Amino acid sequence: MEEKTWVRMVTAQTPTNIAVIKYWGKRDETLILPVNDSISVTLDPAHLCTTTTVAVSPSFDQDRMWLNGKEISLSGGRYQNCLREIRARACDVQDEEKGIKIAKKDWEKLHVHVASYNNFPTAAGLASSAAGFACLVFALAKLMNAKEDNSELSAIARQGSGSACRSLFGGFVKWNMGKAEDGSDSLAVQLVDEKHWDELVIIIAVVSSRQKETSSTTGMRDSVETSLLLQHRAKEVVPKRTKQMEEAIKNRDFGSFAQLACADSNQFHAVCLDTCPPIFYMNDTSHRQVAYTFDAGPNAVLFAHNRKAATQLLQKLLFCFPPNSDADLNSYVIGDKSILKDAG
Numbered sequence: 452m453e454e455k456t457w458v459r460m461v462t463a464q465t466p467t468n469i470a471v472i473k474y475w476g477k478r479d480e481t482l483i484l485p486v487n488d489s490i491s492v493t494l495d496p497a498h499l500c501t502t503t504t505v506a507v508s509p510s511f512d513q514d515r516m517w518l519n520g521k522e523i524s525l526s527g528g529r530y531q532n533c534l535r536e537i538r539a540r541a542c543d544v545q546d547e548e549k550g551i552k553i554a555k556k557d558w559e560k561l562h563v564h565v566a567s568y569n570n571f572p573t574a575a576g577l578a579s580s581a582a583g584f585a586c587l588v589f590a591l592a593k594l595m596n597a598k599e600d601n602s603e604l605s606a607i608a609r610q611g612s613g614s615a616c617r618s619l620f621g622g623f624v625k626w627n628m629g630k631a632e633d634g635s636d637s638l639a640v641q642l643v644d645e646k647h648w649d650e651l652v653i654i655i656a657v658v659s660s661r662q663k664e665t666s667s668t669t670g671m672r673d674s675v676e677t678s679l680l681l682q683h684r685a686k687e688v689v690p691k692r693t694k695q696m697e698e699a700i701k702n703r704d705f706g707s708f709a710q711l712a713c714a715d716s717n718q719f720h721a722v723c724l725d726t727c728p729p730i731f732y733m734n735d736t737s738h739r740q741v742a743y744t745f746d747a748g749p750n751a752v753l754f755a756h757n758r759k760a761a762t763q764l765l766q767k768l769l770f771c772f773p774p775n776s777d778a779d780l781n782s783y784v785i786g787d788k789s790i791l792k793d794a795g
């Protein structure tokens with residue numbers, strides 16, 4: 452008798468995160484193990500997030516994925532590593548409503564289809580790889596009924612894109628570089644939740660939505676190979692700065708927070724210039740305002756002390772860079788800190 456065909460689907464939504472102490476450089480390219488700890492803030496999914504639907508059906512004859520409506524190849528090691536790690540943790544699934552029963556051992560033979568959308572520019576320095584891989588791993592784990600907690604899932608998301616491990620938590624998040632050779636202790640932990648520093652306002656000034664010329668992966672590989680400043684930064688600067696940043700966040704000390712975030716953004720871009728060939732992520736419109744951090748792209752992430760300061764800052768920004776003017780600054784996004792939402 453012919454088996455009745457079914458489809459099981461799960462949808463998840465994951466926000467992006469912006470680092471205030473940057474991850475730049477790997478000590479292991481395959482496992483994605485970093486040369487230093489990093490700290491980030493997770494944004495509100497209403498503004499910058501990935502929505503991913505994963506589906507499984509006995510009628511699927513291979514794993515396939517569509518990113519922003521276009522099919523992409525899953526042959527890259529990063530997608531394969533994430534799929535393999537979640538499959539290895541898959542458990543029995545029983546969906547009585549739909550009459551679906553999947554035994555643990557069935558997952559080896561079943562294939563998945565993935566459809567993912569970013570509601571913000573992909574590969575433009577706004578951490579699409581972070582939201583993207585965190586969402587993929589989270590959605591697959593739900594689909595396959597994996598029992599791992601978010602920290603354990605963060606170590607899998609890390610193998611898709613390093614920064615992704617920090618998007619499994621809301622609020623301020625630390626990625627511990629870890630010591631273990633297998634990467635088992637290189638995972639994310641929440642420092643404080645999204646309510647802790649309610650006053651803080653994040654404004655993202657989108658200077659360019661274009662795809663950057665040097666991907667983060669290639670850029671940091673070149674930096675590791677050629678920049679002496681990177682070695683100094685990882686060993687001497689970041690360990691101390693991470694501790695100071697943790698204190699500043701715990702105490703809601705905006706003065707220290709601003710000084711440390713700006714200093715770290717500056718040093719990260721100095722490392723990029725110290726790389727051979729040099730990497731330029733900022734363009735002429737990227738500029739200084741209150742506390743800022745620039746990721747691997749030209750777009751400014753600005754931190755205002757509170758709503759009043761944010762309003763004043765926005766007034767100045769709109770005066771200097773009115774929307775639709777000749778200035779190369781197309782939009783502003785007000786990002787609140789947020790928690791992870793499961794839309795599935």
Ligand code: ADP
Nearest residue numbers: 501567573574575576577578579580583666667
């Ligand atoms: P960004 O600054 O946007 O993170 P990266 O160069 O680090 O830029 O990463 C961009 C890459 O991340 C894309 O080329 C794609 O391979 C991957 N990516 C982006 N969005 C998603 C997504 N929603 N799901 C899976 N992978 C994604």
Ligand code: DP6
Nearest residue numbers: 470473474612613614667668746747
């Ligand atoms: C500048 O996580 O995108 O945004 O691990 O190679 O995928 P891969 O790189 P990715 O690098 C992010 C670099 C950064 C700083 C940060 O997010 O910490």
Ligand code: CO
Nearest residue numbers: 578580581667
């Ligand atoms: Co990225």
